[in-house]
């Protein structure tokens with residue numbers, strides 16, 4: 001059955017975007033005092049079997065060779081943006097476009113999260129879409145959701161986080 005298939009997604013973005021917090025939230029763990037994890041993977045995420053590996057993007061072209069091998073194996077990518085960090089939105093745009101130039105990702109769905117919506121000056125999802133130049137990605141299956149990865153201890157998982165992950169799981173199938 002297709003639903004039993006293990007999906008491999010990569011969770012990427014600049015450092016500090018909220019990737020680790022997001023994964024902890026999706027797993028139902030506390031988002032307080034978490035430490036960033038490299039290559040963490042998780043099963044039964046949201047629905048079905050879904051494995052996610054986290055990587056910070058940036059860091060220059062020296063790691064490009066690793067990506068080529070890695071992207072070939074994933075079914076899709078989740079790109080997290082700190083919507084409150086206007087100073088780094090251009091850097092985020094550059095690494096996103098750089099990543100999407102990789103032929104190993106072509107035809108694969110890309111989910112973008114405009115994270116940290118709890119902060120009053122955060123850019124909305126349409127603003128982030130504009131700043132990232134998503135309109136130039138016409139040939140790509142992509143979608144953007146705003147979300148708040150950080151929730152109080154014992155709090156509910158952000159519904160938009162779930163919606164986004166459900167979208168990409170469906171897009172992969």
Ligand code: GDP
Pocket residue numbers: 013014015016017018019020021022035036037115116117118119147148149150
């Ligand atoms: P990573 O480097 O992408 O893994 O980012 P982290 O998950 O380590 O988060 C970086 C910082 O942003 C931490 O201090 C988090 O508590 C904070 N953070 C993550 N998500 C949110 C959010 O939705 N809202 C707020 N206000 N802070 C967040």
